[in-house]
Amino acid sequence: MPTAATTEPAKPVKVSKHADGRFGYVPVQTRSARFKSTNVADFETVTGREAVWKYLPVAKFTDLLAGDLDGSPYEIESTDSTDVSVEWVERSDGRIGLAGAPEERASANAWTGFEKALAITVNGEEAKEITITRAALGYAPRAAHTIIEARPFSQATVILQNSGEARLTENVEIILGESANLTVVTVQEWDDEAVHLSNHFASVGRDARLKHVVVSLGGRIVRVSPSIRLAGSGSDTDLLGLYFADAGQHLEQQVYVNxxxxxxxxxxxxxxALQGKAAHTVWIGDVLIGSKGTGTDSYEQNRNLVLSEGTRADSVPNLEIETGDIVGAGHASATGRFDDEQLFYLQSRGISEEEARRLVVRGFLTEIVQKIGSPELEARLLLAIEAELVITDGK
Structure with missing residues (x-):
């Protein structure tokens, strides 16, 4: 079992102003060296110029970055599943802090502010599926904490379904014991004005496998940041993401694999995919192959499809390697519009331009949906994507 996360990595070192050219601080050069703390008071006020915040309109959610949050338990709905328990646990629960610790102020504010954690515990070697639904949390600023523990040799799919009103900052800890096989799917279908900042921390044990899926379709500002530590020999993870930004939406993912x-x-x-004026997506992918990561096999990629004028997609892959004894490592990123040849081919077969566009986008995104492994959820998400494919002419 992993030990609780420490909170003492070094902050940037103070030096004379001329040493770094401007601010008088040596920036953190290694992803794993970022400062961590579960106490919001340990973080400085957010300005929006910080690397972790620079893409977000921070002025629109200052209440989640500082001040009091409602950290009380909230209403959930849960499907029944054998060998899976769902309960509220105290802050003293020994699993809290095992998977990671906050690296930024909103995450630390949620950690400081939650009263009880929602604990989902998976037992049993038979495959099973459970859905946890949250809806209508309201627009008062709220904190939340969730623990998902897959006991050794267990198998399950856990779906976190989000909809309705929300103004939420939260942390989700995912703990996989030896040889566990766990799929975690988080689906964001919030109302148009919802704000959701979520940090997922995962520790994957020996010979365990985690599939982590992020689906973001609704909400004004949504950021889901999975941070995965492959802590045991032979551990394995697939991180999948699907997002569709409409006019005025900001959908962001900051991914870290250690x-x-x-x-x-x-x-x-x-x-x-992006359509509509001021639709903005951000994907940042950090992969660190540490000195103990011999025999690592890693690859990350991000693809964005621009459907109209006035959109913006930021895509930043990063790769750090501290050992030369690896199987392979690489990354890729691409952002572009429709392939005119694909559209021409479809139209030459008698398909209208609008329907041809729908087919191209559907095929582009369906690859991710089909890898989730939950037929019922996959069918519902395909319908949701279809509903997003309304031609807005940039409005």
Whole structure:
């Protein structure tokens, strides 16, 4: 079992102003060296110029970055599943802090402010599926904390379904024991004005496998940041993401994979589409192959499809390697509009331009949906994507 996360990595070192050219601080050069703390008071006020915040309109959610939050338990709905328990636990629960610790102020504010954690515990070697639904949390600023523990050799799919009103900052801890096989799917279908900042921390044990899927379709500002530590030899993770931004939406994903054990494997594949004025998506992918990560096999990619004028897609892949003894590592990123040849081919077969566009986008995003492994959820998401494919002419 992993030990609780420490909170003492070094802050940037103070030096004379001329040493770094402007601010008088040496920036953190390694992803794993970022400062961490579960106490919001340990973080400075957010200005929006920080690397972790620079893409977000921080002025629109200052209440989630500082001040009091409602951290009380909220109403949930849960499907029944054998060998899966769902309960509220106290802050003293020994699993809290095992998977990671906040690296930024909103996450730390949620950690400081929650009263009880929602604990989902998976037992049993038979595959099973459970859906946890949250709806209508309201627009008062709120904090939340969730623990998902997959006991050794267990198998399950856990779906976190989000909809309705929300103004939420939260942390989700995911703990996989030896040889566990867990799929976690988080679906964001919030109302148009919702704000959701979510940090997922995962620790993957020996020979365990985690599939983590982020689907963001609704909400005004949504950021889901999975941070995965491959902590045991032979650990494995697939990180999948699908997002569709309409006019005025900001959908962001900051992904981090830390290969901290030998013979580990990771694959990251995020795809997004954008349409409408001021639709903005951000994907940042950090992969660290540490000195203990011998035999690592890693690859990450991000693809964005631009459907109209006035959109913006930021895509930043990063790769750090601290050992030369690896199987392979790489990354890729691409952002572009429709392929005119594809549209021409479809139209030459008698398909209208509008329907041809729908087919291209559907095919582009369906690859991610089909890898989730839950037929019922996959069918529902395909319908949701279809509903998004309304031609807005940039409005």
């Amino acid at each position: 290969h901290d054990a030998p013979q580990s494997r990771s694959r990251v594949n995020y795809k997004g």
